[in-house]
Amino acid sequence: MKILVCISNVPDTTTKIKFKEDNKVFDTTGVQWIINPWDELALTRALELKEGSGGKIEKVSVALVGDKSSEPTIRKALAIGADDAFRVDTDPGDSFYVATQLKEIAKDYDIVLCGIESSDYTSSAVGGMLSEMLEWPSVSSVSRLNIEGDDVSIRREIDGGQEIVSSQMPFVGIVQKGIALEPRIPAMRGIMMARKKPLNVLEPIEAETLTEYENFEMPPPKAAVKLVDEENVKELVELLKNEAKAI
Amino acid sequence: MNFNFTEEQEMIRQAARDFAQRELIKDVIERDEKAIFPTQHVKMLKELGFLGMMVDPAYGGGGMDTLSYVLAMEEISKVDSSVAVIMSVHNSLVCYGIEKWGTEEQKEKYLKIMASGEKIGAFLLSEPEAGSDATSQRTMAEDKGDHYLVNGTKNWITNANCGEIYILIAQTHPEKKHHGINAFIVDKETTGISLAPHEDKMGMRSSDTHSVMFSDVKIPKENRIGEDGFGFKFAMKILEGGRIGIAAQALGIAGGALERSIQYSKERKAFGKLISQHQAIAFKLSDMAVKIEAGKNFTYKAAWLKDEGQQYGVAGAMAKQYCADMAMEVTTDAVQIHGGYGYVKEYHVERLMREAKLTQIYEGTSEIQKIVISRALLKD
Structure with missing residues (x-):
């Protein structure tokens, strides 16, 4: 059995976001790149499953669509414990384009895990598109994943509760927080081994990019907080009604 | 001049930072206040490979360079220097000393278990009356033919309690002054070694610092590091x-x-x-x-x-x-x-x-x- 974890190369979550070219392009100057946090949790769970499988899971691979500059992120995944990696050598474009590229790699695996969204463009679409292209079942919002015999047992988060479902393999799991406690810190040995593990660079296959970014806007700055004395409910109501226009 | 870190060095720095900011930060104030030894964190240092990180992989170490070690020390010290000093003494003083100047037998017996972090090392140089003036060693290691017999007290010893392998500096030929000093690898469990209570320090309060007393401690001849009289040069x-x-x-x-x-x-x-x-x-x-x-x-x-x-x-x-x-x-x-x-x-x-x-x-x-x-x- 083999697991593929699809990873994205995203700006560190503390990055100050800036745009250029009339706010059409994200300015990557000085940006630190990391594995998309949800993908990193998916990788952590995949490694836990492999370690607990008694050899049943033979390998965990990672796949990423991006140029050479994304290789440090891939090697971090290898340092954490992935056995090998694939990089499709092209700009990620949009979700449809990325899913099309990943499909070719994913078809050889039994379980494919994707983060529920990437922390940069948050389209939340690759996992769903990928399962559709593969014609495999998929489950989203997965917060627990176990292998039981030939099936996978899944817990997913739904409005007001949780749902427990099972799926046959092959399948695509779109995972969110809770799938693993926290991402692993790579050990020194893993860091030294990372360069020795296979990193396969693939040429992109022809596909369309169906979306384009017209303009980015920064969210409005946070308004100052007004503190109202706890005994002065009348003033609070007044402010909510007339100033915040919330009621 | 190239001021860029390699990808591995950057990854090591980030790993140390994640460890410090995610794990060490928890309860660091309490550990300091109550002088609680960071047992769990030392275990994590071992699992992450920070103990013995510069030792040759042939002996089970990480084979990292000094700059990688410096970056790891720096990030860990941003949060908890008690943990950093445990790591520093183990790596820079004990592992390095045995790897560089130990015999093949000494490396096989002691370096391997330290490179994996299974056992922690301590370095015993300072004495109550020999701190900066390290030439004035009063701890005696008498040459008894097939072994050395050690008597004396060592002071301010980091890792004295958690450490299981000591490098001891002691005087064998007082008439030769510092040229008569020797260095030995000592198993802490050897009969005649005892510890004074934990020092109640101003800072780095959760690292374990003790005086170590030696009373008729027998050290095998083969545990001496280098030639007779090499100890002072070795320590420096x-x-x-x-x-x-x-x-x-x-x-x-x-x-x-x-x-x-x-x-x-x-x-x-x-x-x-x-x-x-x-x-x-x-x-x-x-x-x-x-x-x-x-x-x-x-x-x-x-x-x-x-x-x-x-x-x-x-x-x-x-x-x-x-x-x-x-x-x-x-x-x-x-x-x-x-x-x-x-x-x-x-x-x-x-x-x-x-x-x-x-x-x-x-x-x-x-x-x-x-x-x-x-x-x-x-x-x-």
Whole structure:
């Protein structure tokens, strides 16, 4: 059995976001790149499953669509414990384009895990598109994943509760927080081994990019907080009604 | 000149940072206050491979360079120098000493279990009356033919309790003064070794520091490191490398203080604006950053020289002296920026200030570093 974890190369979550070219392009100057946090949790769970499988899971691979500059992120995944990696050598474009590229790699695996969204463009679409292209079942919002015999047992988060479902393999799991406690810190040995593990660079296959970014806007700055004395409910109501226009 | 870190060095720095900011930060104040030994964290150091990280992979180590070690020490010291000093003594003093000067048998028997972090090392040089003046060793290792018989007391020993493998420096031929000193590998479980109570220190309170007493302790002949009388030279050589680790620790302490000061000054308001917008504070932050940058250049260069196989003794002494004194200044400024909050434990900077003080004292005081540097300058 083999697991593929699809990873994205995203700006560190503390990055100050800036745009250029009339706010059409994200300015990557000085940006630190990391594995998309949800993908990193998916990788952590995949490694836990492999370690607990008694050899049943033979390998965990990672796949990423991006140029050479994304290789440090891939090697971090290898340092954490992935056995090998694939990089499709092209700009990620949009979700449809990325899913099309990943499909070719994913078809050889039994379980494919994707983060529920990437922390940069948050389209939340690759996992769903990928399962559709593969014609495999998929489950989203997965917060627990176990292998039981030939099936996978899944817990997913739904409005007001949780749902427990099972799926046959092959399948695509779109995972969110809770799938693993926290991402692993790579050990020194893993860091030294990372360069020795296979990193396969693939040429992109022809596909369309169906979306384009017209303009980015920064969210409005946070308004100052007004503190109202706890005994002065009348003033609070007044402010909510007339100033915040919330009621 | 290439000032860029390699991808591996950057990954190691980030791994150490994640470990420090995610794991060490929890309960660090309580560990310091109650002098609780960080047992769990030392276990994590082992699992992550920070113990023995520079040892040759042939002996089970990480095979990393000194610069990687410096970056790891720096990030860990930003949060908890007690953990950093455990790592520093184990790596820079004990593992390095045995790897560089030990016999193949000694490496097989002792280095392998230390490189994996299974056992921790301690370095026993200081004595009640031989600190900076390390030539005045009173602990005796009498040559009894097939073994050495050791009697005496060692002071201020980091890892004395958690450590299981000691490197002991002791006098064998007093008439030869420092040329009569030897170094030995000692198993802590050997009969006749006892520990005094844990020292109640000002800072780095959760590392275990004890005096160690030797009473008729038999050490096998094959546990001596190097030729008869090599001990003093051995100790001085080891301390040359140790200084780089302590410089990195001081650098981390200062860096941690600056990070906290930047954060605080962007949150705290006074006279109607953030204190970072007052020039008095902004300039202080600038001065701190300039000093830390200078300290990085000293320390990284010393590490680089060591990795290149060049002389690094004076560079290490400069790095240690500058960074220790600088960490004291920077942490004092950090407390000042925090005002009253800086003087209470919750905001961490008072602890960093207490930790900085020790870097000016141990592994060669700032004054001893000046002796090393000036002697090199004045050498004919």
